[in-house]
Amino acid sequence: MSVSSEAVAEVPAAGHPSGRFFARAEFGADPARACHSLVRRLPAGTGAAAVRAHLAALTDRHPVLRGTQLFDETLEVTAGDTIAHRRRGREAGRAVDGAPVVARAVVLEYADGAADLVLVAHRRAVDRRALDQLASALTDPALPVTLPEPAAGAGPRHGAPPELPWGLGDPAGAGRTGTVVLTTTTVARDAAVAVPVAATAAVLARYGGTEHAEFALLTAGPETADTQRSVTLPAGAATALSDLLDAAAHAGTTDGAPLSGAPAVGVLLTEGRAGDVYRPVLAPVFPVTLAWQYDADGTLSGVLRYDEEVLDPVIAGQFAGHVDRLVDALAHAPAGTRVGDVELVDPGEAAAIIAAGRTPARGGTSAATVHELFRAVAAARPDAPALTDADRTLSYGELDARSDAVAGALRGHGVAPGDLVGVCLDRDADLVIALLGVLKAGAAYVPMDVTYPAERLVHTVTDSGARTVLASAADFPAVDGVSVLHPGELTGAPVADPGAGPDDIAYVIYTSGSTGRPKGVAVPHRNVGALLSATAEDFRLGPADTWTMFHSSAFDFSVWEIWGALLTGGHLVVVPYFVARGPEDFHDLLVRHRVTVLSQTPSAFAMLKEADLRRPAGLAVRLVVFGGEPLDVRLLQDWFGRHPHTRCRVVNMFGITETTVHVTSQTLTPADTAAGSRSVGRALPGWSVSVRDTAGRVQPFGVPGEIYVGGAGVASHYLNQEELTAARFGPDPVTGERVYRSGDLGRLRPDGRLDHLGRIDGQVKVRGFRIELGEIRSVLLEDPDVTAAAVVLGGDTDDAAGVRLDAYLVAKHDAVPVEEIRRRAARYLPEYMVPATFTLLPELPLTVNGKIDVSGLKPAAETAETAETAGAGEPADDPVLRVWREVLGKQVGPDDDFFAFGGNSLLAVKLSGALRRAGLPPVTLRELYIHPTAAEVSALLTGREAAGAPGGHPAV
Template sequence: MSVPSAAVDGVPAADHPSGRLLAHVCHSLVRRLPTGTGAAAVRAALDVLMERHPGLGGVRLFDERLEVDAGDPEARARVRREASRTVDGDPVVARAVVLGYADGEADLVVVAHRRVVDRRTLGLLATALSVPGTPMELPDAVAPDPAAGTAARPGSPAGAGVPSRSGVPSGSGDAAVALPWGLGDPARAGRTGTVELATAKVAADTAPALLVAATALVIARYGASERAVFGLVTEDPVAGESERLVTLPVYEETEVAELLGAAAESIAPGDVCLPEPPAVGVLLTGERPGEVYRPALTPAFPATLEWRYDQDGTVGGALRHDEGTIAPAVARRFAGHLDRAVRELARAPVGTAVGGMAPLTADEAAAVLAAGRTPARGGTPPAPLHATFRAVAAAQPDAPALTGPGGTLSYAELDARSDTAARALRAVGVLPGDLVGVRLDRDTDLVVTLLGILKTGAAYVPMDTAYPAERLVHTVTDAGIRILVSTGPDFPAVDGVTVLRPAELSSGDGDPAPDANPDPGATATDPDAIAYVIYTSGSTGRPKGVAVPHRNVHALLTATAADFGFTPADTWTLFHSSAFDFSVWEIWGALLTGGQLVVVPYYVSRNPEDFHDLLVRHRVTVLNQTPSAFAALKEVDLRASAALAVRLVVFGGEPLDVRILRDWFRRHPHTRCRVVNMYGITETTVHVTAHTVTPLDLTAGSRTVGRALPGWSVSVRDTAGRLQPFGVPGEIWVGGAGVADRYLGREELTAARFVVDPVSGERVYRSGDLGRLRPDGRLDHLGRIDDQVKVRGFRIELGEIRSVLLEDDRVTAAAVVLGGDPGDAAGVRLDAYVVPGDAGVSTEDLRRRAARYLPEYMVPATFTLLPELPLTVNGKIDAGGLAPAPAIPGPPPSAGTGEPADDAVLKVWRDILGDHIGPHDDFFTTGGNSLLAVRLSGALRRAGLPPVSLRELHIHPTPAEVSALIAGREPTG
């Protein structure tokens, strides 16, 4: 393939108002003085130079005699120390030090501030001092610059408050954002670490290009990118200094010769000045025999690579880094990979593709795999969920098992009720291995039905009661469901599908049947059999079913029960929809550890005040929440007088911003209420990792989701499936006990996502999530690689929504993007952009159709009609060019309504959704959602108005209707 030449951006350095990239640092040169030349001769030479060049009055000369020979380690250490000391004082231009030794030899060390003495001038100055009588013409620039101010004074200590062009001191921890792989500690910002790079022998004519190419290869790998971007400063004793921004393409198929050629082009003469210093900079220096040059005494960039090459082809250097940006351990590995890249490129045939050069050695790969794997805990052999439940029920038959709106069932009663349901299901033809659909509200019947289905040897397929008819039909037909349990008469008719009501699964009088064992063979189900199938959003336009075996859930509880301290004394809540895999953790976590499960009705789950009352009333100890839902609950808890009994809070479903816990920890110290952030995927059985959050995490703004659960493994891969080094972003691969069986009926997709790891040989799931692994095995979750997003805890493929929109014959093009405030879970929304092919189509038509096929949480909050979609130069959707149109105001108030334009309810409404809202705009079709509904209710209260519940808002969704609804009510708290 053809590799484009290096891209160079910027303006000529001489014309740039900000000066040069390295203007804020010092450099040094060490040269052996000719035999017989001592400090007196150097002083005489300096006096002559100062007469001819008054600017050299800023050069200070020192001399010292050491009582050791020149080759003594003490002498070499002293030279290094003098060459590392920055220019100190004002108006010092440079410092020269003569070090004399016992054997008559002497070294000259010259240190200068780069703003006034460049590389070429430094060499001329050293020559003039070391060889008295040498003619020397110094540039006029060798003089203090009064216009530079204190920030650029030649005498200012380099790196000590001298700002870079971005206004941030070089090496500042703020630069860590640009190096996600650095894993630096902000508390160590400003401390310099140094790692020496190995010395090697290469072909002299290719040495500079080889060093730049090796750097580009490693930077691209660490950046998980097909291009390497870094600042390049080339310095030559004769030609002087030039700087530029280099962008080198590093594709899998790029050949060594192509990469070397592009690198050579990037070094070609030319000088530009960068508007902002990049995070990684390369200082490429050619050295003369007999001298040692250091181009920067402090890191010129947060990560500074100083490469040196001699005329004989000897190459080497050092990595100098700010520890606030790059952790020392990461720096050592990064330097090791640079050394390896130099060796591999030097010996590789020119036609070799660089993609074949493994980023890690076998030992490094083994260490990465080991860090991401947690050994499984010992425990009971895997068993079907219902068999484990029966054993728990036999051990504590009278203990409370399930509490719902209708009362509480003991373990014995729940066991008997589910036995009755199992017999009824078997009577209508349910067989082991079947898939049985379930569309029930969160109540006692739901749990009884799920347990009864498992006791038949079948698996359950949950569907939310809010799903539209088309999605329900797709799920039933895709899963091949013949029997379905649903409340109400509204389930859409599907040929060959029998719909049962919960009452049909119980005995005639509602009492448990006397025979508690419906079929002895039912409890002997293979633990590898499928327990449930949960449908997740699919990029092809239709949801995909994830089939999860019994043994996976058993492994999940075995991995967590001891650490989390689950006991029969715990009370859990069933807060989440059965179609959301968090419910698997809630239901079976409670019932298989002997705890009590309290069902949270839908409208209670959407009203934080009512939910808080439920937690207090039932003394709930284990609370599972998405961060979005918890944020509203936390605000209620801060105002509540009644104390919670919660000892464990488990977060899942979406990324956690740990800062929301600041107030929570004040009221519930982490020593009394443990908070655990868990990362997980439906395809890997709910949870994969766990991290206990403490107040220290709040200070650090931690993004970690912790280590893999016992029996699970995590690793981070590049696009070719190769292991990434510690700290380097890539796709999260999950292995171990939680990996699901397959996607139902999707052989190709199953083969693409559930793969055999070529490194470890185990079966793993490619998550599509972006992450990085830390050396201690903790995983940082960094978002999605593709266009899958999470909204209010729901994982959504934007492609599925787009596909539904495009199925409308009146639509010619469509795009769906995540909009709103990404830092506000309630404010995040889906925005749809549609190019209509029919002039008569309206946004309301599109919304109504989307609501027929998509669940409420997947219906875009805004629909915007466009003549065409904006595209980038690469032909992709230009998301930056999309802006949602404001909602269309509703009809004017009818005569006699008496609604003033400054209605207090309407003001609150506009504070939540925007000034474009009219009195008759529907809350849920103008950007509202259940989380914003909670915010609206609180805002009404703060405005001195009576709040409204979510149920009331669904029935009365406009400002005008709510104004009429609350007229005459007394405001609350």
Template sequence: MSVPSEAASEVPAADHPSGRLFARAEFGADPARACHSLIRRLPAGTDAVAVRANLTALTERHPVLRGMQLFDEALDIDAGDRVAHRRRTREAGRAVNGAPVIARAVVLGYADGAADLVLVAHRRAVDRRALDQLATALADPAHPVTLPEPAADASPQHDGPPHLPWGLGDPTGAGRTGTVVLTATAVAGDAPAAVPVAATAVALARYGGTERAEFALITGGPAAGDAQRSVALPVGDATRVTDLLDAAAHAGATGCEPPSGMPAVGVLLPEGRAGDVYRPALAPVFPVTLAWQYDADGTLSGVLHYAEDVLDPVIAGQFAGHIDRLVEALAHAPAGARVGDIELVATGEAAAIVAAGRTPAGGDAMVAPVHELFRKVAAGRPDAPALSDPDRTLSYAELDARSDAVAGALRGHGVAPGNRVGVCLDRDADLVIALLGVLKAGAAYVPMDVTYPAERLVHMVTDSGARLVLSSAADFPVVDGVTVLHPSEVSCAGGEPILDPGGSADDIAYVIYTSGSTGRPKGVAVPHRNVGALLAATTTDFGLGPADTWALFHSSAFDFSVWEIWGALLTGGHLVVVPYFVSRSPEDFHDLLVQHRVTVLNQTPSAFAMLKEVDLRRSADLAVRLVIFGGEPLDVRMLQDWFRGHPHTRCRVVNMFGITETTVHVTSQTVTPQDVGVGSRSVGRAMPGWSVSVRDATGRVQPFGVPGEIYVGGAGVASHYLNQEELTAARFVSDPVTGERVYRSGDLGRLRPDGRLDHLGRIDGQVKVRGFRIELGEIRSVLLEDRNVTAAVVALGGDAGDAADVRLEAYLVPKHDDVSAEDIRRRAARYLPDYMVPATFTLLSELPLTINGKVDASRLKPATEAARTTPAAEARQPTDDPVLRVWREILGQHVGPDDDFFVFGGNSLLAVRLSGALRRAGLPPVSLRELYVHPTAAEVSALITGRELIEEPNGHAAM
């Protein structure tokens, strides 16, 4: 019988024997993943006729082998010919689909008299040991064959391959696969098989930022059946290499459960037999499969197979290179070596990764003090509108003159170059005049918001060393030795303008205070040259110029205002100051945008979410051509409605990651509808003159795709923290790779191979609730996917010192008035495990914002605490009910008899506490299972009442 052109196509039977991990791995209906193959040279004199007769004899002992096919073909070439090699290799790579065709044998005869047996089998029916036995028995039917026992497949159902956080796979790449050849390495020692297992563990631990690596390990050989194991190895920097290799040698040998769901990474480490060519799988068994092979001389080689929807080809090559590097290092580690001694990323590779995150500066450098740059613009556009508030509009010439007057007055009050001047003014034209005047006096401005509490203002004045403050507040706190002047006292002062205040671009332009971990704000000192570099990096790309009108939406104490003020005035644009109360009203702000035909709009995502809803309801046309997001992470999905009314071809939307310590912005990413569709988290490449890289906790460069702390270098890095030398030294560090000064941001990110940065939130964005590590951003993302939610924030509430009282709280802005919190909760529970479902869901008309436009966490209060019981409700709540009293003791006085324990903040730990409280009150305790069935105080009361009807000793019911 000749060899068929295609393998038989049969549907596999569900009741056939299976290995558990292999059964899990068979996603995507690809039988090649479940098949293995063997090529063996037949003994001299054994031909296809003999093999067929032997198969007939075997089927009498093993009826299941009746589902085996046998083909043969005589080739007119010798066995050593390259064509013969390609032919048997091709036959060894063609799968069978399973029952009734469980295996296929092909006998290839050659012109020189030699013959090869190519055996392909479905692993559910023929495991590794049985495959070897079957190959022997087809030449010698007396040889025993032991087929695996049928085993029920307890595999959970799943919807496709898992996700690797560092893999950067392309969802559109489903079905595409790739391979990377792993470097051959000579492995010595008595347990060489431990080396690739240990190398995989170290690589996954470094890539995952953990000290515990989990993956699947599949072994097998001619003398044993397949062993499929779930491996979880502890891999810390302090672990000795010898200990790791010992643990790897015994990985998953006993007491290990199979991995839950589809393992993302699997290691195939089969034993070979001299002369055989064995393929453990005809296609990758797992999305990332490391298939190793040991040769007779001890050389280890292998292939990395990967699915492109899980692993980007560049990342795959990088990962394979790191596996090679680790195998070599572990195989030849000196005595006493520890895992932390092994560098995953070589020096040259680290330099290349850092270079990928750097964007060279353009040729239009603006290296001069801010006020000098302004003078040049004003000289060229003296009559053009420069600054407006609700009461007036000033031309560039008028703004230049009035800020000159302020500068002269400040000099008259003793302000000298290098001093710091506090500015605490309402949002109007006087604010901008004052800031420019301070710079013209040669000083640095220290912006303070008028809504700040007195204690914070005193700290800022004292810490900055300001001896003079410009403020319109009558109750500005008194500080010894500090002069407080009203803007009217400096705006009309006489005297000649200060044409040359002295100083240079390296002098400090402003000091902005940001929150500090100690509870006290810390001052960030930013030089003039940084502001010029910011504008040089963005002006051409964004097309900024005299035709633009900007809105000054943000507080001057928030560094977004630096971009708004100087972005407008240093490019010849028109700056419109947005009064505070207008900034707090999306409707009024929308009116301002329409009235002034604002073209450049800068927003935090939280503020924009409310403005967007107003815009959707109105027909008035905006002139906005550029929207820039900053200040907090952007969930691009919120832009879907915006793009419908404002196509990205007419209104460019840019997501910018930035930090006060790096001069407002660091990266930029133009957002398109396509980005919205895939939920992109990219904040783009570094701006010209800036650089970004990602490091681990020790400062080592992370590979592409691997999360770590974002380091920022280049033109925007601030000078220092005011009066905090230790903190400055800890956060502004010298990069050992480049030697440049960089800032450790404290933000979590990952660098893509093309140099784009994904921002993943704060490093401290993880919380721990009842032993579970939780990313608040993940919960928020699920909530924002609800079509009834327009804005959301998730916070940690309760008593942080009481593990049972710690809870997740969700705050939501519903799209419609008839949306209920329970509906949103019910949907979230469909996508989140129980421990990640917030305990409270509070509906708000809008999210409270700080003066900087960020969510004000201090004003978030869950509904279960904010809501008070109405008198009518009190009448329905019997205070003499002992169960309800216990309920309120645990959850709070706001809880009623029909309120669900778990909806109102209960959890498994509080359930235990509730049971104990019932017992102390003289009531029967309830189990957690009973509480799930009867989750209200009223239902538990009824349950307890029913228990009281117990049998008395004589068998009669007690009444």
């Protein structure tokens, strides 16, 4: 091969739009993204010598071309030979760097006398029209060429590739690109421009769940200059296809804004010329680039080029197929068709997606009740330890006998099979005995936490229709017609099995409703057995394990803890309430009892992990199960440093009360923490998950939507709420299977794993912007000085002008300046997403279920205002009383009970923090229960100081 080139000339900067766009720094790093190429058959008799002479003449008129390289080669094959075809393709795919070389020409001569010109150019200097003119002028230098001056230097770098929520790209795929050929079709000549643009908009709107689609549009042709626009098209479900086509037809001309930034998706639309082979991109211009060409006869062909860092190859193929489907629909749909009428996912594809989210059951589901399964374990291991609390340990035989006595007593008090029995007991062995006794009596238990306010207890008893309540507190609120029994009264002779079946209700747990009114979820026995059948083998659950019952019996995580231990022969340790609230005390319990299976919400685990970092290694935990709320996997970095994943398995499980605690399972590794994985894994054996749009249609892989759960865990119904039951439980319109609509947002991966993306209603609106609070929390957690964070909507939520975002933070030490945290957040978040207030707390308050409790949080600004007005007209000389008034209000007196005045565990946390800020020692939650007035706490702290006791007590 011979080559010739001219010296490079310096060229002035110019204002050509194409040049400015393609001069960006990232195109310098990968010039193929800014190059295009043209293959044209040379006229007979025109060879390499003529093209070289014509190039010399052109460089005299156009200095920018002086760096153009010219190669020529003679192939010993005919022009139609496969070897010739491959060689043309290879030369057309080789990029030029754009600075200094803006173009390269190759003349390929064949054995049959034919010759091809292969021209490759950088778009910063040679746009589509110029490339066509240059190819013509190299055969006839008399032809005019309009070559714009290239933009000088490199434009700004636009940072990392934008993330597509549905792209599922792999950061490890940076630098790898892929190609998917789009279906060639024929459309009306006057629709050739609009159809591919409209099709892209419709698919992007469906994938994004929006009414509009925004993307970059680059148009080019042999006769017109390139244009680059940022366009936004109406493409919601109600949009008529005709209106979408009309908007698309004008998108590249009068509509749209000049292209800026680095959009994730771009459409390149080029008019072809007969006989030429034009390649609009050699690599993706945008992370997702749809390059279309339309010819004079209306033939429409295209290719999808993509970055694997942004788009998974499976998703790329899926996306291309859906664009093809919309192109066909737009070309042939009858008048009046709307975007929502076009089925993006066809029945075969929907069936494959649903199959990916389903895991077959292992050996079928259990046909036994919970207490029957327990009896089988007790009969096999009567002397093995079953249940331990702070005072005693019961064997399986003893637990079996004592729960039999409770069942007999309940039957003696009139409890009949199928009844609901309320259980409101402290966390000790009596609680577990009572739950098992209720089941053995043929009834279902309705757990209530002893810390619940009286109003909630009354509502639960009244709504459930329970006529009997087992309660340890003498002051359990009176309800007409309801008998309240103390555990000490529950002694009776064993009774015959009442004959309950696996489809009878085992328990009813009340969960928060969107309206604030708790709703009772009725779960059959069969579901609990199915949960253990689905997990016992994988998690190696068995008699060698010791579990903790850490959570409230009114939280469904306790179902997993209690029956997970007792139905697999394990040893269950009941964690007292105050021990569960003290990370150090709980850590001591784990070490003392050699606990092997630990279940935690991420919020509770964050505090335990910090306690573990301060203690000598001594844990025997081999399995940690997360549930109850979304897990930020970065929380595990320190944990894996002390507890390698090869010795302590960490499992993230997504689940809902309405689907029997757990639905999916994902074992986590340090690699997952590094990648920031949001996967909660595949469905458990016997369960299924799928993701749907608002109309219930199956969403494509990667596309967010509402999570539907089917299979063995779906609960029976909501108690006394037929309309809500019908709305959330029912037959799947696609499969006919009974499913539960979770209200959670997720996306399904091609391998069947589910990403949990929060609640659908987790979005808030501030000043017209839709905001996901989890995104702000994630940025705050990336601050090295922040160990925990919560973000809530504050201000006057009834007044759009008064809405604001409030952030609550736990810092690594008291000296962390809030303003530094704010400044860092402002570096990563747009102005409208930066919280208006930042409040430091000693720890985030938790509900009885171990989740973050934000119901009564007040930002520091409001707390300060309260403090300024506290005691107006009534001086508070006692520093403890001043703190009391700061938290509860100026009307509080020294002898007023903290809890009677509206205090709760959340406000107790605020009280502890306020005491610290006032230079006083904090008090524990236990101490506050014992000394609930300001005067008593003041005396307690005075006595502690006089005795020389340290003030570093665990904060509430």
